Amino acid sequence: MNIALLAHNAEQAQQHLRECHLCEHHCGNDRTNGVRGKCHALDEVRVFRHRVEWGEEPELVPSHLFYTSGCDLRCKFCIAEENAFNPKLGTLLTPEFLKTSIAWGRTQGAKNLQWVGGEPTIHLPGILEVMKEIDDLPDIVWKSDFFSSTAALDLLDGVAKYYVADFKFGNNQCATSVAGVPHYVETVSRNLKHVLERGILIVRHLLLPGHFDCCYRPIVDWIAKQMPEVRFSLRDGYLPKWQAKHHPALHGYITKKDAEMARKLAEAKGLRLV
Ligand code: SF4
Numbered sequence: 366m367n368i369a370l371l372a373h374n375a376e377q378a379q380q381h382l383r384e385c386h387l388c389e390h391h392c393g394n395d396r397t398n399g400v401r402g403k404c405h406a407l408d409e410v411r412v413f414r415h416r417v418e419w420g421e422e423p424e425l426v427p428s429h430l431f432y433t434s435g436c437d438l439r440c441k442f443c444i445a446e447e448n449a450f451n452p453k454l455g456t457l458l459t460p461e462f463l464k465t466s467i468a469w470g471r472t473q474g475a476k477n478l479q480w481v482g483g484e485p486t487i488h489l490p491g492i493l494e495v496m497k498e499i500d501d502l503p504d505i506v507w508k509s510d511f512f513s514s515t516a517a518l519d520l521l522d523g524v525a526k527y528y529v530a531d532f533k534f535g536n537n538q539c540a541t542s543v544a545g546v547p548h549y550v551e552t553v554s555r556n557l558k559h560v561l562e563r564g565i566l567i568v569r570h571l572l573l574p575g576h577f578d579c580c581y582r583p584i585v586d587w588i589a590k591q592m593p594e595v596r597f598s599l600r601d602g603y604l605p606k607w608q609a610k611h612h613p614a615l616h617g618y619i620t621k622k623d624a625e626m627a628r629k630l631a632e633a634k635g636l637r638l639v
């Protein structure tokens with residue numbers, strides 16, 4: 366890790382706390398002055414869980430995941446439930462906390478440090494600020510909904526070794542009704558192209574019940590056409606968490622048959638499944 370670059374990017378990121386454009390909501394609010402934007406986050410970062418996990422993509426595990434609270438999306442099926450949306454939950458991220466946690470993660474065999482959420486990009490200034498205080502950082506994995514601004518992604522250039530990007534919806538109507546965000550597809554597809562040459566990119570998709578033709582199929586088509594060499598991680602472990610029970614289309618599961626059909630489509634399109 367280039368500590369000088371990290372320090373430079375950390376300083377640059379601070380401007381977003383005074384006028385926030387870290388994600389495509391572009392709230393422009395002063396987060397140092399108690400003004401909350403759509404993600405509700407201010408200038409502190411809180412970690413609601415950290416643990417070493419093996420369920421990630423094979424080349425990443427064992428991975429030490431740090432889950433930050435707060436998010437710029439409002440997915441009705443969010444598995445992290447309230448933790449994802451309330452940035453006041455969790456332990457305050459400090460250099461001491463991170464240093465101690467990394468040391469523990471190493472004893473568990475972790476080979477990288479993975480930022481997840483919620484959405485870590487809304488906390489980029491605070492995360493960079495704390496990371497720059499650590500001398501021997503592991504490789505950084507940035508797991509994101511990719512609804513960020515390109516300015517935020519530029520601050521990760523040279524910092525993140527891996528990008529794990531959730532491509533959740535294949536059309537804007539589903540993104541708006543399920544996650545409450547506008548112009549989703551153009552934002553995520555733009556961002557994927559933006560980082561494609563900047564690190565190791567893994568595009569991840571969680572199969573949602575009832576969203577095969579409207580979401581999964583267009584995503585597979587887009588990847589096959591735009592970035593056929595990219596690593597593609599197909600996830601079939603959907604659970605109807607959080608508010609999914611109130612939405613009949615989301616209150617279901619992915620069957621073995623659904624998962625098999627999805628895998629066959631990805632293979633037929635020549636995607637690089639990981
Ligand atoms: S991270 Fe996004 S949602 Fe949060 S304040 Fe900044 S622009 Fe708004």
